[in-house]
Amino acid sequence: MESKLVHWLLFGCALLSIATTLGIVVSLLSQALGFFREVSIWEFLTGTRWAPILVPQSFGVLPLVAGTLLVTVIAAAVAMPVGIATAIFLSEYAPDRVRRIIKPSLEILAGIPTVVYGYFALTLISPLLQKVFPDMLIFNALSAGLVMGLMIIPMVSSISEDAMLAVPRSLREGAYALGATRLEVALRVTVPAALSGIIAAFILALSRAIGETMLVTIAAGATPKMTFNPLESIQTMTAFIVQLSLGETPHGSLEYNTIFAVGLLLFLMTLVMNLLGHWVVRRWQERY
Amino acid sequence: MQQATTLFHRRLRLRKGVGDVFHILFLLAVFVGIAGLLTLLVQVLVQGLPWLNWHFLTSYPSRHPEQAGLLSALVGTVWLMVLTAAFTVPVGVGAAIYLEEYAPKNWLTRLIEVNISNLAGVPSIVYGLLGLTIFVGWMALGRSLLAGALTLGLLVLPIVIMASREAIRAVPWTYREAAYALGADKWQVTKGVVLPAAIPGVLTGTILAMSRAIGEAAPVLAISALVYLTFVPTSPLDRFTVLPIQIFNWVTRPQDEFRGLAAAGIIVLLVILLSMNAIAIYLRNRYQIRSEG
Amino acid sequence: MPGSSIIEVKGLNMWYGNFQALRNISLTIPRHQVTAVIGPSGCGKSTFLRCFNRMNDLIPGARVAGQVLFDGQDIYAPGVDPTEIRSRVGMVFQKPNPFPKSIFDNVAFGLRINGYQGNLAEAVESSLRRAALWDEVKDLLHKSALALSGGQQQRLCIARAIAIEPAVILMDEPCSALDPVATLKIEDLMRSLAEDYTIIIVTHNMQQAARVSDTTAFMTMEEDRAGIVVEYGPTSELFANPKDKRTEDYITGRFG
Numbered sequence: 001m002e003s004k005l006v007h008w009l010l011f012g013c014a015l016l017s018i019a020t021t022l023g024i025v026v027s028l029l030s031q032a033l034g035f036f037r038e039v040s041i042w043e044f045l046t047g048t049r050w051a052p053i054l055v056p057q058s059f060g061v062l063p064l065v066a067g068t069l070l071v072t073v074i075a076a077a078v079a080m081p082v083g084i085a086t087a088i089f090l091s092e093y094a095p096d097r098v099r100r101i102i103k104p105s106l107e108i109l110a111g112i113p114t115v116v117y118g119y120f121a122l123t124l125i126s127p128l129l130q131k132v133f134p135d136m137l138i139f140n141a142l143s144a145g146l147v148m149g150l151m152i153i154p155m156v157s158s159i160s161e162d163a164m165l166a167v168p169r170s171l172r173e174g175a176y177a178l179g180a181t182r183l184e185v186a187l188r189v190t191v192p193a194a195l196s197g198i199i200a201a202f203i204l205a206l207s208r209a210i211g212e213t214m215l216v217t218i219a220a221g222a223t224p225k226m227t228f229n230p231l232e233s234i235q236t237m238t239a240f241i242v243q244l245s246l247g248e249t250p251h252g253s254l255e256y257n258t259i260f261a262v263g264l265l266l267f268l269m270t271l272v273m274n275l276l277g278h279w280v281v282r283r284w285q286e287r288y
Numbered sequence: 289m290q291q292a293t294t295l296f297h298r299r300l301r302l303r304k305g306v307g308d309v310f311h312i313l314f315l316l317a318v319f320v321g322i323a324g325l326l327t328l329l330v331q332v333l334v335q336g337l338p339w340l341n342w343h344f345l346t347s348y349p350s351r352h353p354e355q356a357g358l359l360s361a362l363v364g365t366v367w368l369m370v371l372t373a374a375f376t377v378p379v380g381v382g383a384a385i386y387l388e389e390y391a392p393k394n395w396l397t398r399l400i401e402v403n404i405s406n407l408a409g410v411p412s413i414v415y416g417l418l419g420l421t422i423f424v425g426w427m428a429l430g431r432s433l434l435a436g437a438l439t440l441g442l443l444v445l446p447i448v449i450m451a452s453r454e455a456i457r458a459v460p461w462t463y464r465e466a467a468y469a470l471g472a473d474k475w476q477v478t479k480g481v482v483l484p485a486a487i488p489g490v491l492t493g494t495i496l497a498m499s500r501a502i503g504e505a506a507p508v509l510a511i512s513a514l515v516y517l518t519f520v521p522t523s524p525l526d527r528f529t530v531l532p533i534q535i536f537n538w539v540t541r542p543q544d545e546f547r548g549l550a551a552a553g554i555i556v557l558l559v560i561l562l563s564m565n566a567i568a569i570y571l572r573n574r575y576q577i578r579s580e581g
Numbered sequence: 582m583p584g585s586s587i588i589e590v591k592g593l594n595m596w597y598g599n600f601q602a603l604r605n606i607s608l609t610i611p612r613h614q615v616t617a618v619i620g621p622s623g624c625g626k627s628t629f630l631r632c633f634n635r636m637n638d639l640i641p642g643a644r645v646a647g648q649v650l651f652d653g654q655d656i657y658a659p660g661v662d663p664t665e666i667r668s669r670v671g672m673v674f675q676k677p678n679p680f681p682k683s684i685f686d687n688v689a690f691g692l693r694i695n696g697y698q699g700n701l702a703e704a705v706e707s708s709l710r711r712a713a714l715w716d717e718v719k720d721l722l723h724k725s726a727l728a729l730s731g732g733q734q735q736r737l738c739i740a741r742a743i744a745i746e747p748a749v750i751l752m753d754e755p756c757s758a759l760d761p762v763a764t765l766k767i768e769d770l771m772r773s774l775a776e777d778y779t780i781i782i783v784t785h786n787m788q789q790a791a792r793v794s795d796t797t798a799f800m801t802m803e804e805d806r807a808g809i810v811v812e813y814g815p816t817s818e819l820f821a822n823p824k825d826k827r828t829e830d831y832i833t834g835r836f837g
Contacts, residue, residue: 003475007390013382014391017403017449020442024414027421085317093314102318109325111561113503115532116554119539120328123335123547150324157321183307204409211411213506214532218539238413238506245416245510263417267410274409462678466738468639470691470745471668480694485681 028267031260038254044261050224050240052258053249063224064262067141067234071216072209074145074230075152079209080202082149083156084191087198090157091164092186110154118218121147126219133231139221142230148215152205159204163197164190196284203277207270213238237266332558336551344552348518349534353545358553361534363520364433365502365560368530371437372444372501377494379441380448387449388456389478408446415443416510424511434524436511443507444497451493455486488575495568499561505532531557587612587748587779593632593647595625597640602628604807606647608798610749615771615780617790617816620800621831625808626783627675629800630751633781634670635663652748668695671742675754677734679726679741684709684718687726687737691745704744711777712740713770732763739770743778750774752782756789768793787832791820799828 036044039059047060086106090099125143130136167190175185191198221233222243235243241259249256347357383404391397419439429435459482467477508530509515515537517529531553538550586609595603602625610616618626628637635656637643648655656666668691679687688705697704705722709715714736718729726737735755742750752771756764771780771793784790790797797820798813812825823829 003473006475010382010386010390013379014386014400016379016383017400017407017445020407020418020445021403023422023442024410024418027418028414031421082317082320085314086321089314089318093311102322105322105325109321111499111503111565112328113505113532113557113561115503115505115535115539116328116332116558119535119547119550119554120331122539123551124327124331150321150328153321153324181303181307183310184303187310207409211409211413213411213413214536218536238411241413241417242506242509245420245513246515260417260421263414267414270409270411270414271406274406277409278405460678462674462676463680465636465639465674466678466680466741467690467694469634469636469667469672469674470694470741471664471666472691472694473664476694480690481680 024267028260028264031257032264034252035254035257035261039261048226050235052255053244053247059258061237061262061265063226064235064237064240065265066226066228067220067224068210068216068236068238070141070228070230070234071145071148071220071236072206074142075148075209076202076206078146078149079152079156079205083153083201083205084160084198086153086157087160087164088186088191091161092182092190106154106157109150110158112151114151114212114214115218117147117151118215121215121219136231137221137233139219139223139233140231141220141234144216144220145230147219148209148212151212151215152209155205155208156201159201160194160198163194163201166197167193196280199284200277200281203273203280207273207277210273211238211266211270213242217242237262241266332551332554334551335548336553336555339548339552340555344549345556349516349537350518353543353549356538356546356549358531358534358556360517360520361529361531361553362556364517364528365530367433367521367524367528368436368440368508369498369502371433371524372440373494373498375437376441376445376448376497377490380445380493380497381452381490383445383449384452384456385478385483388453389474389482404446404449407442408450411506412443412504413506413510415439416507418442419507419511430525431512431514431527432525433521433528436508436528437524439507439511440501440504443504444501447497447500448493451496452486452490455489455493456482458489459485488571492568492572492575495564495571499564499568502530502561502564503532503557505530505536508533509536531560585611587652588633588781589648589650589653590632591648591650593629593645593649595628595632595637595646596644598642601805601807603632604803604809606808606810608810608813610779610781611796612779613775613777614795615775615782615793616796616798617794618781618783618798618800619785619787619790619831620808621802622785623806624800624802626785626800627753629808629810630753630781630783631672633749633751634667634672636667636672638663668745669747670749670751671745671747672751672753673735673738673742673755676758677731677738679729679734679737681725681727683723684726684729684737685722688741688744691741695745697745708740708744709737711743711774712736713766713773714740730763732759732766735759735763735767736770739767739774743774747778749779749781752780754783754785757785764789787820791816799823799825799831801827801831 044059044061046062047058048062049058049060050063051058090102094102121143125147126138129143171189171193172185175189216236217239220236220239222235222239223233224235225232227234241262244259344357346359347355348359350356416439419435423429423435423438424431463481463485464477467481472480512528514527514529515533517527521528535550535553535557538546538553588610590606590608593603593606606629618629620626631637632645632649645657649657680690685705688708689701692701692704706715709718714733717733726734729737756767768789774780794816796813797816799811799819800808801811802808811827812819819828820832823832
């Protein structure tokens with residue numbers, strides 16, 4: 001009897017994961033629908049002016065998306081080459097002693113809360129960049145993007161490294177036996193063999209960058225703009241949600257419901273990317 | 289074939305040269321990461337240490353930097369971590385037990401697993417919106433510690449589940465076999481043999497999950513909608529603030545002194561994190577030694 | 582009905598999915614004796630052994646047809662709880678598998694889960710004595726079982742199995758992971774255990790079968806790799822005068 005009860009209890013715990021997903025969808029949709037009753041989806045997705053609490057109001061989300069993408073692209077430009085180079089180094093070059101220092105250091109980098117990165121961007125990186133670009137304001141996409149890149153290096157590097165370590169020794173040995181140099185083995189054998197995992201690492205890291213909140217709220221600015229100039233101050237989707245949550249906007253109002261509409265868009269974007277990342281792994285992974 | 293050999297050697301030198309250049313590039317890449325980490329830590333220490341003192345740890349925040357302190361955030365963080373763990377660990381371990389020991393291989397199990405891995409990638413602010421709507425709104429828990437704990441608990445649940453599953457999977461099949469052969473039913477095998485052997489792994493996973501939760505500001509901001517609090521909570525239904533939010537509050541103030549306070553707060557947060565991870569590593573090593581002897 | 586045989590196998594067939602592992606086995610296991618099951622590698626000896634305590638149930642896709650009568654009742658009849666069977670038919674495995682717990686807790690485990698009401702410490706001591714391990718561990722009861730040697734661990738597993746007083750003890754190549762000295766200790770143990778229990782042992786070591794068993798069953802595999810019992814009978818007769826040529830070939834070392 002106790003066993004049957006236990007079985008159901010444990011099943012309930014596992015079902016909670018489905019309940020959570022449903023909860024997310026329901027909480028976002030229920031309030032976002034209120035928003036979309038007054039603002040058309042078309043206007044939302046294609047408008048280029050985002051001003052929900054200014055007069056005149058405008059609900060085109062593209063500036064927020066542009067801001068998010070701008071920061072993300074800068075982060076990717078940093079994290080992807082550095083991440084994959086680090087992964088190659090750790091998996092093909094590094095002697096054990098060196099690995100044992102570097103891997104934990106990267107894990108520390110991954111474990112630092114994002115507010116700390118925001119602090120770093122605002123208090124060190126921005127002023128430094130201002131010396132190079134004197135016209136730049138303290139809040140800008142570039143410094144947030146660079147620090148975000150630093151933040152996601154460990155994610156790119158560890159997932160890529162796992163993929164490379166999964167490539168069997170026999171493949172590498174075959175190449176060495178043909179007289180290949182270490183670089184050639186790494187770039188022509190290991191990386192191509194691990195490619196699906198590396199691509200998945202990129203996609204998942206991008207998804208993480210898109211969803212990141214505190215760093216961009218602190219450092220990137222609160223001025224939604226349709227711009228791809230990294231020296232300007234912008235606002236990301238996540239920063240907007242924080243801004244309005246902390247404000248005085250009354251619950252249930254159209255302005256308040258914008259955070260759910262933006263939240264829904266954010267959720268869908270990261271969901272698609274996560275599914276894509278996992279699909280890439282499943283579909284293209286070589287079975288050794 | 290003298291000429292062919294010399295040509296080969298010339299090419300080989302070139303290939304090796306390129307290899308050396310890339311080797312340096314790879315090293316530089318690693319250096320970027322390490323240098324970034326060190327720069328960050330140095331900046332934090334330099335700006336924050338002057339502000340770090342006993343007064344800082346025991347005062348409430350204030351408009352005047354010299355009088356400001358972390359107390360409400362520290363106490364709030366402790367409260368929140370305890371409540372979050374109380375919720376997420378039993379549920380997460382329960383789900384892991386179900387998935388590893390009980391679940392049949394059917395579509396429902398697959399759906400549960402897909403959900404868990406997707407939930408791990410959902411932005412934390414979205415969890416905040418979930419908590420806001422369901423815990424603060426529908427369940428009318430108010431902007432309380434309880435709502436925050438449930439929200440954060442859901443956020444880190446995938447971590448607890450995945451780490452617990454690995455710990456359970458690592459228990460050798462022979463232990464289960466021996467228990468079954470003595471006439472134990474599945475729950476007795478799980479409770480008497482599998483779980484005790486998996487506890488170190490579960491503990492490590494819990495600490496990992498709490499390390500993540502302790503640094504989360506975004507979902508807590510959505511729930512509590514506060515950055516400035518001058519009292520300590522005394523019940524799970526009270527309003528609260530946590531360390532990362534207090535840091536956020538100070539960072540966004542224009543005066544330079546507040547940057548220093550933020551840095552001091554960061555030092556406290558990082559010290560706590562470091563201790564938690566040190567405990568996790570110690571536990572992991574101790575467990576590995578015990579199971580091999 | 583109590584009699585000279587405790588288990589009667591009638592027309593036992595077993596499949597793993599589509600693969601037939603055992604075909605049409607019928608024999609009886611005499612009470613309070615040691616019965617050995619011998620045969621070449623892979624012929625299904627372990628699979629056969631695991632039919633006696635329904636351990637094969639734990640493998641997905643395993644299917645059984647036929648009857649295994651334990652004290653006259655078919656253990657594969659619908660409605661029979663395998664958990665109960667396993668508390669009456671115990672098992673010792675090829676590689677010693679004590680739990681990562683103390684020696685005391687290992688032996689007490691089966692008692693605790695089966696709801697033993699008596700004095701636990703006495704029962705543990707009694708089992709350890711009967712397994713010829715008490716003198717070596719009586720001062721170490723609360724130390725980890727993993728600290729014992731291989732041979733000691735296997736005797737601990739035997740003590741753990743007999744603590745719940747099964748009627749039958751199944752032993753799946755119990756000495757194959759042990760050194761010769763430890764092996765001899767366990768072979769002596771088997772003889773003394775047979776006074777109180779019935780032992781069925783699978784072994785690939787013919788000399789061991791000849792030394793310890795009263796009855797022997799010889800198994801082999803047919804062309805489709807299904808296991809069958811070729812012949813069985815008193816050990817001395819089977820080894821001296823095998824009735825089947827296959828048995829004779831195996832015993833004289835011509836194959837296997």
